[in-house]
Amino acid sequence: MLQDSFIDLTMLRSFLEADFAQMALLCTLLVGGLCGFLSPTIVLKQRAYVGDTLAHLVFPGLVAGYFAAVAFDWPLWGSLMCGAAVTGLLGSFLVERLERILNLPPDSAAVLTLTGFFAAGVVAVSKLRGTRLDLERFLFGDVLNLGQTDALVLAAVLLLVVLVLLVLRKDWDAWLSDAEFARLIGFRIEFIERLFPVLVTAAVLTGLFAVGGLMMSALMTLPAALLPPKSAFSLRALLFSLILSFLGLLMAFALDWPVGSSIVLLGFVLVLIKAIVVSVKSRKTIFQAPSN
Amino acid sequence: MTLVWNDLVVGYQNRPALNRPFSGRLEDGGIYAIIGPNGSGKSTLLKTWLGLVVPHAGQVTINGRLPGTNPGVLAYVPQTHKVNRYFQITVHDFVMQGFGRHPPSKEEAVRRVNTALAQWDLTSDANKSFHLLSGGQKTRALVARAILANPKMIFLDEPLANLDICCQEQLMDTLHILAHRNNICVVMVDHHFEAYEKFLSARFVFEREHNEEFCSIRYEPKDDTCCKTHSST
Numbered sequence: 441m442l443q444d445s446f447i448d449l450t451m452l453r454s455f456l457e458a459d460f461a462q463m464a465l466l467c468t469l470l471v472g473g474l475c476g477f478l479s480p481t482i483v484l485k486q487r488a489y490v491g492d493t494l495a496h497l498v499f500p501g502l503v504a505g506y507f508a509a510v511a512f513d514w515p516l517w518g519s520l521m522c523g524a525a526v527t528g529l530l531g532s533f534l535v536e537r538l539e540r541i542l543n544l545p546p547d548s549a550a551v552l553t554l555t556g557f558f559a560a561g562v563v564a565v566s567k568l569r570g571t572r573l574d575l576e577r578f579l580f581g582d583v584l585n586l587g588q589t590d591a592l593v594l595a596a597v598l599l600l601v602v603l604v605l606l607v608l609r610k611d612w613d614a615w616l617s618d619a620e621f622a623r624l625i626g627f628r629i630e631f632i633e634r635l636f637p638v639l640v641t642a643a644v645l646t647g648l649f650a651v652g653g654l655m656m657s658a659l660m661t662l663p664a665a666l667l668p669p670k671s672a673f674s675l676r677a678l679l680f681s682l683i684l685s686f687l688g689l690l691m692a693f694a695l696d697w698p699v700g701s702s703i704v705l706l707g708f709v710l711v712l713i714k715a716i717v718v719s720v721k722s723r724k725t726i727f728q729a730p731s732n
Numbered sequence: 733m734t735l736v737w738n739d740l741v742v743g744y745q746n747r748p749a750l751n752r753p754f755s756g757r758l759e760d761g762g763i764y765a766i767i768g769p770n771g772s773g774k775s776t777l778l779k780t781w782l783g784l785v786v787p788h789a790g791q792v793t794i795n796g797r798l799p800g801t802n803p804g805v806l807a808y809v810p811q812t813h814k815v816n817r818y819f820q821i822t823v824h825d826f827v828m829q830g831f832g833r834h835p836p837s838k839e840e841a842v843r844r845v846n847t848a849l850a851q852w853d854l855t856s857d858a859n860k861s862f863h864l865l866s867g868g869q870k871t872r873a874l875v876a877r878a879i880l881a882n883p884k885m886i887f888l889d890e891p892l893a894n895l896d897i898c899c900q901e902q903l904m905d906t907l908h909i910l911a912h913r914n915n916i917c918v919v920m921v922d923h924h925f926e927a928y929e930k931f932l933s934a935r936f937v938f939e940r941e942h943n944e945e946f947c948s949i950r951y952e953p954k955d956d957t958c959c960k961t962h963s964s965t
Contacts, residue, residue, distance in 0.1 A: 485816075540745070611833070616816055617819050617821050617826060617829065618814055618829075620808065621810065621814075622829070623800070624782060625807070627833055628833070668820045670822060670825070
């Protein structure tokens, strides 16, 4: 048994020495950092569905980008990103407008828009025969096929998120706790409200090819859901996200599982463990409560 | 500070208007109560004066400027449920937000926050999450945050509802001092001013006849000393 584990560890070490594995590790940590920084804002603003929504909103853009690349011989990567960015931002804008004009709850407006956009993408794919579009790649990503450009884009978006969060930290905190008071007393609320969907869209787009849109949604929710933050920047949420991403990647390498799914599964198990611990603790408290 | 409104009709976007047009101005220090039945538009009027809700018709200005363009001048005490319940911000950091974007030096800011916390009996709760406080403690933290930066006008939305008698009296005493010693306009929405009529300078009363679609807002000065403020329907 011990010998088997030793062999596995040796294999893992030699595996991590490969270039593609190092690139995968770097990109996974960048995605982990990105999600760790954004997680408190997304969870505290009750926008966990935004990542999932965006993952679907970008779909017709990806389809359009793919066919534009084939038809006009454009570079595939840039074409996909542009298409995804356009429908992602357009969809986010539409969600916000539907919410205001029709007075809908935010999640209803999001579900209506995401399904509409996704359906448009599905129709487009069904009508264009003779071409193959790997849908799974966009939903679940493929961290093992990432290159230097992907890492640079991830690093650039991470830098932007870090700067914006740390420089305007007080404004983010005020917006998160009581937006009306914050607006009244002069915090930069309008700027932040416009910036927030842009940051989340950029994060989901850049994470799309690494771990997939759906997994980005989970990774942006897990850290702050498990460790409730006291500020828009939470060091422990960031560290948790980095460690989770690293362990998830190792688990994926060791068990030959998809990377994004491994990280999310690991995080989900931790959520369940926390739920059990909290539930047991609260029961103990009830039973130990003094009776007068 | 002068709050002026002309032919004002309040109401949320895509919802019916709530009142007949009315005009008026507030400039003297004093405590002004807004009273009326549930759903008549009291809180909406308060938020319209603050610039948080766009009016259906009419204009509001504070010192000749739109209300949203006066940072640091206005303070607002919302109802406690308006604070994001998922955000485990500490009471100390929550009150500190009252300084806005430009707080004084760190030592001065901390000293003033600690003084405010002591004044409202929240010192032992300073490092607790805001959401672990009781309803009355939350209201006290909201008041401490609102008056921290010495605003010129304070607007409060049902602050008495969660407070016990002792804290209600403390709040009214504090507002009375701010209104008359510092010449600050204090505008309050609430249902039960019976015990505090002596503190009020004037009242805005929302009234609706049985068959009427809109409320009328009647201005009731307490005595002639407050007649610089007026309203018309």
